[in-house]
Structures are given as structure tokens and as C-alpha cells.
Amino acid sequence: MAPTPPRLADRLIEWFCAPHLLEEVQGDLYERYVRDVVQQSVAQANRNYWRNVLGFLRPFALKRQANEHPKPSFLNPVMLRNYLKIAFRNLTRQKVYSFINIGGLAAGMATAMLIGLWIWDEVTYDLSFTNHKQLAQVMTTSIGDDGAMNTDPRVCQPIAGELRSKYGSDFKNISMSRWNGSALVVGDKTISGIxxxxxxxxxxxxxLSMLKGNINALTDPSSILIDATMAQALFGDAEPLGKIIRVDNNDNYKVGGVFRDFPNKSPITGNTFPSLQNANYFLPWKKYITTEQWVKDAATSWNNRSWQCYVQLADNVDVDKETEKIKNVVMAHKTKAEGVESAYLYPMDKWHLYSEFKNGKPVGGLIQFVWLFSIIGVFVLLLACINFMNLSTARSEKRAKEVGIRKAVGSLRGQLIRQFLSESILVAFVSCIVSIILVIVLLPLFNSLAAKNIQLPWSSPTFWLCTLGFTLITSLLAGSYPALYLSKFDAINVLKGTFRVGKYASLPRKVLVVTQFSFSIALIIGTVVVFKQIQFAKNRPINYKKEGLITVGGVTQGLPRFYDAVRNDLLATGVVDNMSGASDATTNLGAWRTGFNWEGKNPNTLPSFGFMYMTEDFGKTIGWQLKAGRDFSRDFGTDSSAMVLNEAAVKQIGMKKAIVGETIQYEGKNYRVIGVVKDIIQESPYKSVTPMVYLTSRTWIGSVTVAIKTGVPIKEALVKIEKAFKKYNPYLPFNYTFIDEEYAKKFADEDRIGKLATFFTILAIFISCLGLFGLASFVAEARTKEIGVRKVLGASVTSLWSLLSKDFVLLVVISFGIATPIAYYFLGNWLQKYQYHTDLSWWIFAVSGVGALVITLLTVSFQSIKAALVNPVKSLRSE
Amino acid sequence: MKRTYLGEFEEIVLLTVAVLNDAAYGVAITDELDRQTGRSVSISAVHAALHRLEEKGMLSSHMGDATAERGGRRKRLFTVTALGSRALHDIRAMRDQLWNSISPNALPAISI
Incomplete structure (x- = not known):
């Protein structure tokens, strides 16, 4: 075999030599090699070959030839302009279709944006506190006989001292505290606050971010810190520092500082303590512990849990480990018979989102809604994207010709994909602008629904980045399927007219429609159930008459002194049915006690009862209903040792014989049960009623209730009531609240969820219907000829209508089948959260299904009837 | 007169292409140069010069036949263009003019 040139040298020149020169150069080198082999030796030829190859390491041989027909880059401005121009033309040519696409996408994006803003607001609720990672509240978990745990924010007074002395190095700061709902008085101005x-x-x-004064002002027991709003309300533009404020009409405090308002106020629902951020002013604890005798008495009591305790952990201390360390801090000082409890450090980062305790740990609360709404937001956006995909593919037959021609004149698939993507990007960006406008318009409504004060963060780059990224992702998500699907068409088939979308081409479209409607139907069912549950609780018999009842505050200070006198005055006005005092209002249960004993009680158990003191007139004032025995009455001198129970208490005591007339011991004293009343709803209307013990007292009056006569104008009555009280307390403010309003606040949370759910449901249905409307119009359009022929052959409008509608109805029926079990599962779980809950009746599902069907039919019928009414001459003329 | 920029080596390569007429390609030109002038030049130098001359428009080229000894690769055959021809003529005319202007005894005699 003839010798060949060295392979390595060959490789080298093939690598570095410009492709357009390689053939001639290598040819010449080979020719020379063959001659060298003949004339000299193989070795010499090889050496020459190498030398010659290396000789070509010159600029001219290295330089690649410029392409005579360069491919334009897709980022080339000319191409971009072209893509956009074509996209714009396509949009304007199909106005209805563009409207559906842009409207649907904009609605979906606006929803997602609102939900995003809401979630952001909730998640960052307490982040404005610099030390939020190290702050915690001490909570008490009471452990019942049956192991049931109940966690609440009340602690006993000595706990702070105990934490300081035993675990001082783990805490930076510890502060006891107690809520105060008094109004602040300056001159004749009275401003209520928390x-x-x-x-x-x-x-x-x-x-606290101090605007004026000293952050440590409370070291002086006669000073007060107020927030900027309060300062403005009390003093206007005058300098507040050093001014005197009267609190409770008891004591004067000097303004020691003004702090910036906390950024996030929460709606007050009346069920629990307000959020710390609702506080408008701070008063010195040093002063508090000297004001009232019962507070002084409780200073060393480990059983009186009436206060809050906040701690700031040292920098390197982990809150969970610290909880383990301190959990027995209280039990070291009391016996098991006094009730078992453990302390828990509730980290600030969980305060807002995890407010519901289960087994002594914060597990649920708002976080569930954050998740729920995130899912809803993603789904609503998905619905809008599905519309886009469906409409694009449904029109594919129309655009197939365009794709064919584009391919025939040399478009590559990649270019077509970019063409379609640029269309979806254009739509997405137009939608984005529309959605921002929508959000601006809807934000006030949304804020009132969600009880929030959310603003669009115009100046935040994060917001704009998110919006932009979000739009791009949406456009890619919505545009990818049509782009990949339409660009795949075979040019020859399409142009020859033999192009047929396959039998299963519409299958993905149907799957998407089913997804849309499953979600919408599930939302409808969910909304109906939420409203049913709220209505169910609202209809719950509360067993007292809340209309016309008001609780009076302020002027009632020192009421025991003049109780009978003022009551007589009020009755004499003729506008009042009755007046009474009690330790708590009927809308709020404030005390629980254990330590009751009775004949036949199991000595190993320690049942807990709700506990209320009241004057003899309480029952008559609120109109509670006696089940057995009699009410408290001033006709009996012995009622100070009488006891009234509610039905739940009777059930808990579980005595076999009639309980009226029996004796119950409490704190070494014998009480005789004189009556049983029907359960009145004092706490959450969703909870089962706490077993209650009612006793009489004239001294433990925390709340005064007045029943206004029915038919008397409220305004007139209030004037007279105020006058009656002012006679005894002329300088105190007359504050009043209506019991029925207070009671209604208990539904605020669920009402809000109901309204938001309605909002989202309507949006989801709207978007789905838009999509369906578009689909129906394209289906009708594609079958114009068929309908024409059918009409000519004698089909009626009804039969054509059913022909065009039945496909969609089938899809909705399938969606209903998918949505029902899913909704049943999740809503069943949701309802289980409430002790007093409605059931998932079959009619909810039936109504939702029929509702969805009716909406579908209405949407589709518009198009199908329009198509069925067309004169066949018109549709068949052009062929 | 418009000046033609041709280096000495380029001029010789251009002339050699003219000498070889229809068979002017890399190796042939290299061999012819060797034969006619005794200069042993590398193939790459010839290719570079050809390339440059083609860029200047003095040569045109087309692909020729393939031969077995070239491993089946085609040759690039060069022909002198009108511009190339003009340049060669100009150079020659200029030289002749200069020669004609030299007075008979100005150059020292080199022949016997």
C-alpha cells in the first residue's frame, strides 16, 4: 500500500485551515508528498509534509470566509419588528378572540396579583419589628383530665420574676403586661383606644420608632407613650410632650413620648385579644400594680392568670429549646389539684400566621388561608392560560394555511415558534397593563373585603421584577403549547388541503376545559358551603334576646355604690326595660374555674366551668330562658348562696336525679342550684357551649347591660340613659356598644372568607365562561357548512342547538364528576374544624352542578343558536 | 500613470501563472518557480501570494479536476485577469522605459 502522509499533521491542517481553502491546500500537500516519497524517502516526505503543514499557519489560511447569506438572528430588530407587526395584525383581525384572550388573562393576572399582594402583606405582618426573631410571648397550656390541651395567652403575675431569677441569662428582657381598653381624655376630648x-x-x-420623646419614658410611673394618630387626635398640631392625659378618669399621665403607628392593624373580631399592633398607647406597669387591690393580691398567686408576659430571648437562644427548659416554671409552685399547666414560648414569627393551637403547639390559623389563596391564585391564572391555549389550538385549522405558506417560503420551525411566542408575549404584556389597571380599580374593594390596607408598591423594584417575570412566565406557559403545536404542521399536507386534525386533536382541549370546569365547580361548591356554614351559625338559637341590648361603659365606674339608685332612675325614664351588671358581657366569656364539688362526683376529675357573677336582674335583662327551677330574684334573701347552671353544665355534672335543689360546693362554700337555663351563646357561635356556673354578686361588675324597650327610638333612649348615669358620674364619658353588633363581629372572619371566596369564584367562572364562549364560537364557525347542509335537509333549530351544545354539556358533567369528590373531601375537613357545623347535604352539590350547567348552556347557546339561525343560503353560497 | 502595487514575489508568481497558462495551481507554480528561478519556496508562501493576488483582482480561479495522487481532491486553477495582465505590462513598460533611458556607458560592463 502506498505510504500516506502523517495522520496527525493531516488532522492539524483540517482543524486550522479555513474550510473553503482546505480542499486545494490539502490536495497540493498530498501531491507534493507523493512526489517526495518517490524522489526522496518516506521519512523525508513525512518531515516535508509536516514542514509544509506548519507553513500554512498564516493569517490567510486561518481566516474563515464570511458567509455570503448570513441567517438573521431572531433578536435582529428587523425580525422583532416583523414578529410584532404580524402579532398585532392577528390580534386586530380577530377582535372577539383577542378580547377574550386579553380579558381572561388580565382577569387571571389581576387576581394572582391581588392574592400575591395579600399573601405578601400577611407573611410580612410582624417583620417590621427589628427583634422579631427573638421575641416571644409566654403562653399557658392547660392540660385537662382527658389530656386535652388548651393554650391561651394568660399567665400569672409571679412568672416574670421567676423567669428573671432562674433563667435570667437566657432572656434579654422580660415584660409583664395587661390590655387596657380605656379611653384617653384631654380636656373635653375623649378618644377611645387600645x-x-x-x-x-x-x-x-x-x-418602637419614636417620633418624639424618650423610648424609656415608662421608667417614670406617671408617664404615657402614645402613637402619632392618638397624638394628632388629642392635641392636633400642638406639642404633645409633657401634656397631661387622663385615663379611666382615675389618674393623670404625662406624655413621655410619641411613637410611629404600628404598620398593620388587624380587624378586631371580639373572640380573642387584639394583635399587639393594634395598641395606640402604653402605660407603665409600675403604676398598674399599685392601682387595684385585686392586682396587688395576685402578685404572688400562681393561680390567677390574668396577664400577658412578653420576652426577648438572648441572641443565641433557640426558642424551642428554651420552651423545653421553662415549661415547668409554674407547676413547680402549685399542686396538680389546682390544675395542670405548662408554659410555652410563642415566637413572634408565628403570632400572625399560626394563631390556632392544637396539642400545645401553634399549627393553624391564617397560614391555611395563605395556602388556600395561593392555590386559588395559581389555579385562576392557570384557567386564563388554558383559555389562551384552547383558543389558539381551536383556531389552528384557520392558521394552518398560514403556517403552510410560511414554511413553503422558507420559514424554519424555530422561526414559527418565535412568531407564535411573540404573539403570546404581546398578549401577555397587554394583559399585564390591563391587569395593573384592574388591580388599581379593584384594590379598594378588595381591601374592604379583606379588611386590609394594601397599596400597590409602585416604587419597589421587587414588585416590578416579579410582575415582569410573572408576565413572561405566563406568556411562555400560555404560548408554548400553540407555538409547538402549530409550528409542527406539514406544509405539503396543509396546502394540498388534505390536512385533517386527527380524531384526538381536540382531546387535550377537552381535558383543559374539564380542568377549568372542575376547578370552577369545586369553587362554587366551596362558596355555597362557606355561606351555608355561616348561615347555619347565624341561625343558631342564642337563647337570649340580643336586640335592644347595650353594654354601657365609662360612666358605670363605681356602680356598686349606686346600683339600685341608677336602676330605679333608668326604669323611671320609661325607655328601659331593665338594667343589670355582670362580670362579663353576654358576648364574651372571661373566666373559667375548677374546684367544684358535688354529691357523687368522681374525685379523680377536675372539671372546668365557665364562671360569671351577675346581679339578680341579669337574666331578666337579657331574657334568658329557664328550663327548670327559678331565676335569681331579689325577693329571696338567700340568693347570695344560690347558683344557676346552664344545660351544658348539667350535662357535665351528670347527676341522675333532678339537679334543682341539689348542693354544689365551691371554695368551701355551699351553693344551692335554684335553676337551669338554656345554653346562651357567649363565645364563638361555632363552638359548643361551655358549661356555665352563674352566681350573684353586687361587687364583681365588669359590664353593665341595659335593655331598651322595644319600639322606643334608640337615639332618644340613649340620651335618657346617658343622663341617668351622668347623675352619678358627671365627668366620665358615656360609652356604649350594641350587643347585636358585638355578636355579629363573631362572624367577621368567616364572613370575610365567604366574600373572598365569592369574589374568586365569580372570577374563575367568568374566565372559564370566556374561554367556553370563544371555543363555542370557533366550533360553530368550523361547522357552518355542516349546519347549512343540515338545515337544507330539514333540521330544526332545536336539534342544531342540541347538536352544538351537547359536547360542552358532556364536558361539564365530567367536570362535575371530578369536582364533587374533591370538594367533598376538602370541605368535609374544613367543616370538622367547627364544633358546631352544618353538613354537606346532597343539594349543595346538585345546585352547584345545575348552576354550572346552566351557566355553560347560556354561554354556549348564544353561539350555537346564532349559528343555527344563519340562513343556509348564506353559508352554502360560497363554495 | 496609475501605480500598480505588486511586490517582487507577487510579480514572479503572477508571471509564472502566465507561463503555466491553463495548468497553474499551487504545486505546479511552486515547481515552475523552482525550475525557472532556482528559488525554493514553500507551498504555503505560494498559496498566500496567490490568495493575495486574487484579492487584488489580478488572478481569477476555478476548481479543476481531481487526481488520485491528491487523494481525490480538486485543484484550484488560476488564470491571469485583464487587470493582472495590465499590471504585468505596466511593469514591463516601466522597466523598458527605464532601460531605454540609461545612457550606454552609465552601467559598468558585466560581460566580456
Missing amino acids: GLWVEDKFPAMFS
Whole structure:
């Protein structure tokens, strides 16, 4: 075999030599090699070959030839302009279709944006506190006989001292506190507010942002810190520092500082303590513990849990480990017979989102709604994307010709994909602008629904980045399927007219429609159930008459002194049915006690009862209903040792014989049960009623209730009631609240969820219907000829209508089949959360299904009837 | 007169292409140069010069036949263009003019 040139040298020149020169150069080198082999030796030829190859390491041989027909880059401005121009033409040519696409996408994006803003607001609720990672509240978990745990924010007074002395190095700061709902008075101005009694270091712990004065002002027991709104309300533009404010009409405090308002106020629902951020002012704890005798008495009591305790952990201390360390801090000082409890450090980062406790741990609460709404937001956006995909593919037959021609004149598939993507990007960006406008318009409504004060963060780059990224992702998501699907068409088939979409081409479209409607139907069912549950609780018999009842505050201070006198005055006005006092209002249960004993009680159990003191007139004032025995009455001198129970208490005591007339011991005293009343709803209307013990007292009056005569104008009555009280307390403000309004607040949370759910459901249905409307119009259009022929052959409008509608109805029926079990499962779980809950009746599903069907038919019928009414001459003329 | 920029080596390569007439390609030109002038030049130098001359428009080229000894690769055959021809003529005319202007005794005699 003839010798060949060295392979390595060959490789080398093939690598570096410009392709357009390689053939001639290598040819010449080979020719020379063959001659060298003949004339000299193989070795010499090889050496020459190498030398010659290396000789070509010159610029001219290395330089690649410029392409005579360069491919334009897709980022080339000319191409971009072309893509956009074509996209714009396509949009304007099909106005209805563009409207459906842009409207649907905009609605979906606006929803997602609103939900995003809401979630952001909730998740960052407490982040404005610099020390939020190290702050915690001490909670008490009471452990019942049956192991049931109940966690609440009340602690006993000595706990702070105990934590300081035993675990001092783990905490930076500790502060006891107590809520104070008093109004602040300056001159003749009375402004109601919410405040806290707190220790000196509290403002620093919570890093109050001071506008004026000193953050440590509370070291002076006669000073007060107020927020900017309060300062403005009380003093206007005058300098507030050093001014005197009267609180409770008892004591004067000097303004020691003004702090910036906390950024996030929460709606007050009346069920629990308000959020700390609702506080408008802070008063010194040092002063508080000297004001009232019962507070002084409780200073060393481990059983009286009436206060809050906030702690700031040292920097390197983990809150969970610290909880383990301190959980027995209280039980070290009391016996098991007094009730078993453990302390829990509730980290600030969980306060807002995890407010529901289960087994002593914060597990649920708002976080569930954050998740729920995230899912809804994603789905609503998905619905809008599905519309886009469906309409694009449904029109594919129309655009197939365009794709064919584009391919015939040399479009590559990649270019077509970019063409379609640029269309979807254009639609997405137009939708984005529309959605921002929508959000601006809807935000006030949304804020009122969600009880929030959310603003669009115009100046935040994160927001714009998110919106932009979000739009791009949406456009890729919505545009990918049509782009990949339409660009795949075979040019020859399409142009020859033999192009047929396969039998299963519409299958993905149908799957998407089913997805849309499953979600919409599930939302409808969910909304109906939420409303049914709210209505169910609203219809729950509360067993007292809440209309015309008001609770009076302010002027009632020192009421025991003049109770009978003022009551007589009120009755004499003729506008009042009755007046009474009690330790708590009927809309709020404030005390629980254990330590009751009776004949036949199992000595190993320690049942807990709700506990209320009241004057003899309470029952008659609120109109509770006696089941057995008699009510308290001033006709009997012995009622100070009488006891009234509610039905739940009777059930808990479980005595076999009639309980009226029996004796129950409490704190070493014998009480005789004189009556049983029907359960009145004092707490959440969703909870089962707490077993209640009612006793009489004239001294433990925390709340005064007045029943206004029915038929008397409220305004007139209020004037007279105020006058009657002012006679005894002329300088105190007359505050009143209506019991029925207070009661209604208990539904605020669920009402809000119901309204938001309605909002989202309507949106989801709207978007789905838009899509369906578009689909129906394309289906009708594609079958114009068929309908024409059928009409000529004698088909009636009804039969044509059913022909065109039945496909969609079938899809909705399938969706209903998918949505029902899913909704049943999730809503069943949701309802289980409530002790007093409605059931998932079959009619909810039936109504939702029929509702969805009716909406579908209405949407589709518009198109199908329009198509069925067309004169066949018109549709068949052009062929 | 418009000046023609041709290096000395380029001029010789251009002339050699003219000498070889229809069979002017890399190796042939290299061999012919060797034969006619005794200069042993590398193939790459010839290719570079050909390339440059083609860029200047003095040569045109087309692909020729393939031969077995070239491993089946085609040759690039060069022909002198009108511009190339003009340049060669110009150079020659200029030289002749200069020669004609030299007075008979100005150059020292080199022949016997």
C-alpha cells in the first residue's frame, strides 16, 4: 500500500485551515508528498509534509470566509419588528378572540396579583419589628383530665420574676403586661383606644420608632407613650410632650413620648385579644400594680392568670429549646389539684400566621388561608392560560394555511415558534397593563373585603421584577403549547388541503376545559358551603334576646355604690326595660374555674366551668330562658348562696336525679342550684357551649347591660340613659356598644372568607365562561357548512342547538364528576374544624352542578343558536 | 500613470501563472518557480501570494479536476485577469522605459 502522509499533521491542517481553502491546500500537500516519497524517502516526505503543514499557519489560511447569506438572528430588530407587526395584525383581525384572550388573562393576572399582594402583606405582618426573631410571648397550656390541651395567652403575675431569677441569662428582657381598653381624655376630648400596661423595657424590646420623646419614658410611673394618630387626635398640631392625659378618669399621665403607628392593624373580631399592633398607647406597669387591690393580691398567686408576659430571648437562644427548659416554671409552685399547666414560648414569627393551637403547639390559623389563596391564585391564572391555549389550538385549522405558506417560503420551525411566542408575549404584556389597571380599580374593594390596607408598591423594584417575570412566565406557559403545536404542521399536507386534525386533536382541549370546569365547580361548591356554614351559625338559637341590648361603659365606674339608685332612675325614664351588671358581657366569656364539688362526683376529675357573677336582674335583662327551677330574684334573701347552671353544665355534672335543689360546693362554700337555663351563646357561635356556673354578686361588675324597650327610638333612649348615669358620674364619658353588633363581629372572619371566596369564584367562572364562549364560537364557525347542509335537509333549530351544545354539556358533567369528590373531601375537613357545623347535604352539590350547567348552556347557546339561525343560503353560497 | 502595487514575489508568481497558462495551481507554480528561478519556496508562501493576488483582482480561479495522487481532491486553477495582465505590462513598460533611458556607458560592463 502506498505510504500516506502523517495522520496527525493531516488532522492539524483540517482543524486550522479555513474550510473553503482546505480542499486545494490539502490536495497540493498530498501531491507534493507523493512526489517526495518517490524522489526522496518516506521519512523525508513525512518531515516535508509536516514542514509544509506548519507553513500554512498564516493569517490567510486561518481566516474563515464570511458567509455570503448570513441567517438573521431572531433578536435582529428587523425580525422583532416583523414578529410584532404580524402579532398585532392577528390580534386586530380577530377582535372577539383577542378580547377574550386579553380579558381572561388580565382577569387571571389581576387576581394572582391581588392574592400575591395579600399573601405578601400577611407573611410580612410582624417583620417590621427589628427583634422579631427573638421575641416571644409566654403562653399557658392547660392540660385537662382527658389530656386535652388548651393554650391561651394568660399567665400569672409571679412568672416574670421567676423567669428573671432562674433563667435570667437566657432572656434579654422580660415584660409583664395587661390590655387596657380605656379611653384617653384631654380636656373635653375623649378618644377611645387600645393600650397596654407594660414594663419599662417593653418599648425597647419591640423597637418602637419614636417620633418624639424618650423610648424609656415608662421608667417614670406617671408617664404615657402614645402613637402619632392618638397624638394628632388629642392635641392636633400642638406639642404633645409633657401634656397631661387622663385615663379611666382615675389618674393623670404625662406624655413621655410619641411613637410611629404600628404598620398593620388587624380587624378586631371580639373572640380573642387584639394583635399587639393594634395598641395606640402604653402605660407603665409600675403604676398598674399599685392601682387595684385585686392586682396587688395576685402578685404572688400562681393561680390567677390574668396577664400577658412578653420576652426577648438572648441572641443565641433557640426558642424551642428554651420552651423545653421553662415549661415547668409554674407547676413547680402549685399542686396538680389546682390544675395542670405548662408554659410555652410563642415566637413572634408565628403570632400572625399560626394563631390556632392544637396539642400545645401553634399549627393553624391564617397560614391555611395563605395556602388556600395561593392555590386559588395559581389555579385562576392557570384557567386564563388554558383559555389562551384552547383558543389558539381551536383556531389552528384557520392558521394552518398560514403556517403552510410560511414554511413553503422558507420559514424554519424555530422561526414559527418565535412568531407564535411573540404573539403570546404581546398578549401577555397587554394583559399585564390591563391587569395593573384592574388591580388599581379593584384594590379598594378588595381591601374592604379583606379588611386590609394594601397599596400597590409602585416604587419597589421587587414588585416590578416579579410582575415582569410573572408576565413572561405566563406568556411562555400560555404560548408554548400553540407555538409547538402549530409550528409542527406539514406544509405539503396543509396546502394540498388534505390536512385533517386527527380524531384526538381536540382531546387535550377537552381535558383543559374539564380542568377549568372542575376547578370552577369545586369553587362554587366551596362558596355555597362557606355561606351555608355561616348561615347555619347565624341561625343558631342564642337563647337570649340580643336586640335592644347595650353594654354601657365609662360612666358605670363605681356602680356598686349606686346600683339600685341608677336602676330605679333608668326604669323611671320609661325607655328601659331593665338594667343589670355582670362580670362579663353576654358576648364574651372571661373566666373559667375548677374546684367544684358535688354529691357523687368522681374525685379523680377536675372539671372546668365557665364562671360569671351577675346581679339578680341579669337574666331578666337579657331574657334568658329557664328550663327548670327559678331565676335569681331579689325577693329571696338567700340568693347570695344560690347558683344557676346552664344545660351544658348539667350535662357535665351528670347527676341522675333532678339537679334543682341539689348542693354544689365551691371554695368551701355551699351553693344551692335554684335553676337551669338554656345554653346562651357567649363565645364563638361555632363552638359548643361551655358549661356555665352563674352566681350573684353586687361587687364583681365588669359590664353593665341595659335593655331598651322595644319600639322606643334608640337615639332618644340613649340620651335618657346617658343622663341617668351622668347623675352619678358627671365627668366620665358615656360609652356604649350594641350587643347585636358585638355578636355579629363573631362572624367577621368567616364572613370575610365567604366574600373572598365569592369574589374568586365569580372570577374563575367568568374566565372559564370566556374561554367556553370563544371555543363555542370557533366550533360553530368550523361547522357552518355542516349546519347549512343540515338545515337544507330539514333540521330544526332545536336539534342544531342540541347538536352544538351537547359536547360542552358532556364536558361539564365530567367536570362535575371530578369536582364533587374533591370538594367533598376538602370541605368535609374544613367543616370538622367547627364544633358546631352544618353538613354537606346532597343539594349543595346538585345546585352547584345545575348552576354550572346552566351557566355553560347560556354561554354556549348564544353561539350555537346564532349559528343555527344563519340562513343556509348564506353559508352554502360560497363554495 | 496609475501605480500598480505588486511586490517582487507577487510579480514572479503572477508571471509564472502566465507561463503555466491553463495548468497553474499551487504545486505546479511552486515547481515552475523552482525550475525557472532556482528559488525554493514553500507551498504555503505560494498559496498566500496567490490568495493575495486574487484579492487584488489580478488572478481569477476555478476548481479543476481531481487526481488520485491528491487523494481525490480538486485543484484550484488560476488564470491571469485583464487587470493582472495590465499590471504585468505596466511593469514591463516601466522597466523598458527605464532601460531605454540609461545612457550606454552609465552601467559598468558585466560581460566580456
